[in-house]
Amino acid sequence: MRYYFRKLAFYAVALWAALTLNFFIPRMMPGNPVDTLMARLQQRGGSVDPSVRRSYELLLGTDSREPLWDQYLSYLGNLLRGELGVSVSAFPAPVSEVIGDSLPWTIVLVGIATLLSFVLGTVLGTVVGWRRGTWLDSLVPATTVLAAVPYFWLALILVAVFASALKWFPLLGGYDVVLDPGWNWEFIQSAGYHGTLPALTIVLSSMGGWLLGMRNMMVSTVSEDYVLTARAKGLRERRIMVAYAARNAVLPSVAGFAISLGFVVAGSIITEQVFSYPGIGGKLLQAVQNNDFALMQGIFLVITVAVLGANLVVDLLYGLIDPRTRAGV
Structure with missing residues (x-):
């Protein structure tokens, strides 16, 4: 019980530290969201007198007359009430609405x-590691090269070949603009069709890491005593590979996968930009360009909670799977 309490306490402190950094870091950046809104208002011929600026400061929670500490306490209080503020990039839409519209696209993709x-990567790594020394070893350098290729370069190659030259897939967007978003087959089919190339980019870029990690773990696991004992018992090679070697070799990969799931909500900013995909990555870039403190904080909050939650689940599962973890061994 003490193990689980320590883990929960640790992640509670980590969450508080992340929220604190989430508040102060955007305010250390040059620029101000109020200045951005005032510039837009002036371009449209609107009033730029001090009373208007004061109203925007109160609306966005960046009151220059209020001490930073009081702003910080107000920020924490708003978070407890689920209020993330108003987005400057999509003014006057609330941050929760902007994130709610873009986050499902990123999570699915x-x-x-x-x-x-x-x-x-795990399946191929299992087979390659079990049958090392065969032609299957050639998969390792091939996938490693793909993993080393920058996301944007691979995305541009896929766009040039499959979208521009062969015209098998659309160039840009997340769905056909003539359709209304909704849970209907026509829209789902269009979204899947538009998301194929972005998804393929991510798969090709990240599969090599999983394959290499699983292959190395399989190579070290094959020489373990329990694998030799299983062979001495006359068990089938396939059963030994899956039930004995792979079952133990996959544990580090499972931990890494759980952590990577936490980063899913962060999206792939470069990939989404290349394909003009309506995900959270584009919104984050838009928030940085417009000094949109509230939207930046909201997106970072979602990412932080997802990553910490994934790590917490992994730690708790390891405590159940391996009793030595709870004992501190």
Whole structure:
């Protein structure tokens, strides 16, 4: 019980530290969201008198007359009430609405791509590690090269070949603009069609890491005593590979996969930009360009909670799987 209490206490402190950094770091950046709104208002011929600026400061929670400590306490209080503020980039839309519109796109795209890359990399790594020294070893350098290729370069190659030259897939967007978003087959089919190339980019770029890690673990596990004992018992090679070697070799990969799931909500900013995909990565870039403190804080909050939650689940599961972890061994 003490193990679980220590873990929960640790992650509670980590969450508080992340929230604190989430508040102070954007305010250390040059620029101000109020200045951005005032510039937009002035371009449209609106009033720029001090009373208007004061109203924007109160609305966005960046009151220059209020001490930073009081702003920090107000920020924490708003978080407890679920209020993330108003977005400057999509003014006057609330941050929760902006995140709610873009986050599902990223979760579906990056989540499915991450799952596919993990499954493919782990299965191929298991086979390559079990049958090392064969022609299958050639998969390791091939996938490693793909993993070393920058996301944007691989994305541009896929766009040039499959979208521009062969015209098998659309160039840009997340769905056909003539359709209304909704849970209907026509829209889902269009979203899947538009998301194929972005997902393929993520799978090809990340599969090599899973394959290499699983292959190395399989090589070290094959020489363990329990594998030799299983062979001495006359068990089938396939059963030994899956039930004995792979079952133990996959544990570090499972931990890494759980952590990578936490980063799913962060999206793949470069990939989304290349394909003009309506995900959270584009919104984060837009928030940085517009000094949108509230939107930056909201997105970082979602990412932080997802990553810490994934790590917490992994730690708690390890405590159940391996009693030595709870004992501090």
